Amino acid sequence: MRQELRTALEHLAERDRHILVRHFFEDVPMKVIGAELGVTESRISQIVTAAIGKLRQQFGIALLPRKKKSLARPATARAATVDNMVSFAMEVAA
Secondary structure (H helix, E strand, O other), rough: OOOHHHHHOOOHHHHHHHHHHHHOOOOOHHHHHHOOOOOOHHHHHHHHHHHHHHHHHHOOOOOOOOOOOHOOOOOOOOOHHHHHHHHHHHHHHH
């Protein structure tokens, strides 16, 4: 499953991966991400929903849960890579 998740994440557009990392791993609000990218919070929400949908389509399961404070990474953490995202998703799925 780990390899399949890695492959699915690699198939996401760079922008989609960036937004998922900022929101789910660095705990950055969608409004802030939108301001950084020059789009609305609503558009970021649409992108997140679509990206998660693509991941779910690959697996047929929910890979990324609703954001929980206990699982969020601090904003000062190093940038998440695909391997970090895979590890995080595997922890959540366990």
